[in-house]
Amino acid sequence: MSMDLQRFHATFFEESREGLDAMEAGLLTLESGQHDAEIINSVFRAAHSIKGGAGTFGFDAIAALTHVLETLLDELRAGKRALEANAVDAMLASVDVLRALLREAEHGVQADPAAVAAMKARLESILSGQAPAAASAAAPVVAEAEPEAWQIGFTPAPSMFMSGNDPLRIIRELEHLGPLQVQARLERLPGFEQLDPFEAHLAWDLGLIGKIKRSQIEDTFAWVVDDCELDIRPVAPPSLATSAPAVEVELAPAAAAAPATAAPATAAATPAQEAESSIRVSVDKVDALINLVGELVITQAMLKQVSNHIDPAHAERLFAGLDLLERNTRDLQEAVIGVRMLPVDAVFRRFPRLVRDLSTRLGKQVRLKTIGEGTELDKGLIEKIADPLVHLVRNSIDHGLEMPEFRRNAGKDETGTITLAASHQGGHIVIEVSDDGHGLNRDRILAKAAERGLAVPENPTDAQVWDLIFQPGFSTADAVTDLSGRGVGMDVVRRNIQALGGEVQIESRAGMGTRTLIRLPLTLAILDGMTVSVAGETLILPLAYVLEALQPQASDIRTMAGEGRVLRVRGEYLPILSLSEYYGYGQRHSDESLVVVVEGDGQKIALEVDELVGQQQVVVKNIENNYRRIGGVSGATILGDGRVALIVDIGGLVRSLRVPQAA
Template sequence: MPMDLSRFHATFLAESREGLDAMEAGLLDIESGRADAETIHTVFRAAHSIKGGASTFGFSEIAALTHVLETLLDEMRAGKRAPETESLSALLASVDVLRALLDVAERGGEADHASVQATQQRLENVLSGGAGAPTPAKAAQAAAPAAAEPTGWNVVFKPHPSMFMSGNDPLRILRELQRLGDARTECHFDRLPGFADMDPFEVRLWWEVSIDGALKKAQVEDVFSWVEDECDLEITPQKSMTVAAPPPAAAPAPQPVSAAAEPQQVSPQPSDTPPVAAAASAGGATEGTLRVQVSKVDALINLVGELVITQAMLKQAGSELEPASHERLLAGLVQLERNTRDLQEAVIGIRMLPVGSVFSRFPRLVRDLSTRLNKQVRLKTVGEATELDKGVIEKIADPLVHLVRNSIDHGLETTEERRAAGKPESGNITLAASHQGGHIVIEVADDGRGLNRERILRKAQERGLQIPENASDSQVWELIFAPGFSTADQVTDLSGRGVGMDVVRKNILALGGEVGIESHTGKGTKITVRLPLTLAILDGMLVQVGGETFVLPLGFVIEALQPQSENVRTVQADGRVLKVRGDYLPLFSVARLYKIEEKAANEPMVVVVESDGKRLALEVDALLGQQQVVVKNLEANYRRIPGISGATILGDGRVALIVDVGGLARGVSNQASAS
């Protein structure tokens, strides 16, 4: 019964996408002059692995394109071709087409065959010498007498004993050799152990194969492309009329990019892991990895969340017990709380990914946009190792792409404008990530012209937007977040369509984050995005309001205090402010904000919170303490409630609402602007 390979498709697709990311990064390094021989070899190996997997699983269009791509890369690593602009552009274009083909393989649908053919033809044109001057190695090769093709090849194929464990079948490889030409195969049994020691999961046979025909060595090597790291392999030519080429006369041979032109045994790379395996790297000090479906991790996080709720219930029940007579039980509950938190952090850590997985897509974006706009742009990334929840990473990518596009299109000047302003001709875009408390902060900064205050105000007046009197710069910058707002005079595929910063803010707010702008004329603009580390769990301060309990995310809390009556002032009829160390902060009753029946508190408390640089004071009846809570999506289970970002279940089984501090701060700011 033939093996069903479709169940391994997901692994192949995931590893192929990783390979394409590595290829794109390597090609950009080569283009910028930062590459070495190892970089070119890494790009080649990625293409080689994708081709082998595509051939194994029957994705013929992917295999055909990567075969041409691999041939071009092989010439580069052997020093036969210089990595000139046209060949690198063709290789980068092929990466885009391969990504699209992988999407089709995963989701179904019809591939863009015309685009695939055009890209393949472009690569073949480069290979045939249609672009770029020949390198010295190619010139010497052309001057040398041509060697006759061998009449056939002798192959010694000795699989490693563990080949079966990767899902590869030596017999399939032998059948592939039979298709190349007239093949004579001899099987050897000298590695077989005694009958009692035989293991059906180990390969102990090996073969010698003689193939007759005018074949190129690459055709024979392709058969073993997926198992070359899992076998000992020798491919030697049969006797032929070979004319030896004379050595070069004067000039020394160019230094090749790779150590040798002939394929050699190399250490397995992560991208070479066959898709049939669970992707665990073995041996030495290398840390193993295991591919697990995201749905399984999410289910584990949900179970841990329920465990946290149960632990909170036990803690609350234990607080009612007599300590002296239940000492061991209470000590166990303390240990349970500690273990639960450790387990929680470990499970959340499984979903944490370095933000560099998002940053890695921007070198290509910057390269393409700067070329289209005829601008010189340098991209700098900082803090790529900063970790963020996978769910947040997936959703923040598109807003960041829009911000970077805006920085290049609107922010950075042309080369002539920068020269006239006394700036370096190359503009700078900086992507930086860092941890601040329980949040991650991502900054997109440029050293361009900065926001044009007068132009924004003029466009806002034309659109009938409400503009505060004597508006500060920060209030003016807020106007660009209005729906449909754009200062572009012409509509292009990059800007001017009125779908921009408002969508960016909406997507960031949906993640429980914030976005702010800082800009200086002639010096540039910095956009700061503040996001929660995870969407599943947060540290919160529990407060009592009337008969209800609310959760204030601890990352927004500055301090808690008991206000003195002389520090409270009434403004504008029913508005109030609280004097805190010389500053007057807007003071709000949480009970009134959420229309809860107020209970007379003897000594009300105030919690000072801050969001996006705006501080306000929230009046509550009592502080109940700090607690790590599991966030439940209120909108998915009920409906969206203004001023509420989610809900959680307390230890006594009651539901507590999580306050949207950012939304409250923005509401206060809008009220101040309107007044």
């Protein structure tokens, strides 16, 4: 019976990526000085799992490299060699090469064959060059014994089939090494009623004749070493040529060891039981489920709107049912969106390696501090926020943190600190990238802006100066390197974050460091909004940005030269923006002034509207995918009566009022 293994490839690729992440994290922990045996074991298990899967699916290049890596790890965990810096460095480099090979197997992106060969040679040289004593000690034993035959006790764990391995395939491979005698042990075979076809019940006593290296036999069992009890012993050929009972006597120790397989099976049951508590589901299926819930939300809003025209006295039970439907719909929506939520640690865990490599390359001492790794964010946002964060961290290390001698002269710790923090604030998740370096140079930024002819307001605030670095191509770096200077590519960072419905702002103090704040919606699917009417049109203001709504007195509104109208709110003057004028709707339908105070990109503004309609949950529909990007609009939604309402981009409105951005 043939089996199509391709349908298991996606699971292998995903699990291998997770394994490589675990290996990298473990190796970085070992490099930091924590020489815990369990960490080495976890790295070994990850490498072994990847090798086993690669061998099963025929990805020979991955299997060959991982085999050498696994051998090195096996010697480390067995205490045969000390953990040295060059070995850790080589193993970290091998993780990168394995990622490239994984991309080649999954997407057909060619990995550099020279780099793969060089990596394998590097690991092999460490194996051969650092364990000469062990090799020389083992050599006399082999020379003395010079076995002409081997006895092998092979007892598979009951779960071996579930890992994709076949004991008969291993036995056939042994036949290629030399003449083989095979006898099955049936003591674990249950009665027919209790027989489970998915469990391995048989064990084998094997006699292999010929001058064969022990390493060749071990290589044959390499894929299943953690899924079986194995006893390999050199013997004289006559003991193998005798009758079957003689073999049973000869191999009694192996047979006695058979019950010990219960221990590995029990141990293996623990992770299996843990695995049963979660399942892997295609993102497309989850997205389809979210879309259906979105449609349910729209239908529920439609029913609620229709019910407003019904006399409550005649439809009391209907109204009770609609209230219950609204509560259940919200609970269902939160539960479904929760399926897509992942801890932000999925992004944060890639940075220890990045910080380690860059700091070594630049000769700087850097400490990475992470806070709030368990904070959850929509999977779609997590995948797209990674690149902007990488850019910010690279900039902080390259241009934010000083060299150790400069930090020492400034009275600072020679080791600089990069902080990655995540937290929930209102309806947003806030991600912070900060450093304790020298901070942004205000005068230098202004000089560069003047050199490029950028419009700068008189006596600009710090926030307005920092905003200049988001101009395309803006840089204050003295020399161009392959590491971006602070500001180079920052326009791309902002554009990518805005595309996610978020905003970014910078805070900096000379000599104290720089802090970049990224504010993102928890999910792009559904949001709570305030519905307002403007010139007969309905708009949605994301509730997370709304601070208050008020009807100001005429005396609180002033007109300032060059600034337009401003509103005084408790001693603070806020710019007023008429949504009717901004969107070109024409004449307002109300003479009374009504404003909604919102805050975006760290700045408050007052939005002038005609009427506050209410508050409701809306399903976000993307306009850009179906039409094009529209300034001041972050999306659209379908109201209960079937009309389309635009969702206001608060951050975009705030930026439109800034002189540098408008220029």
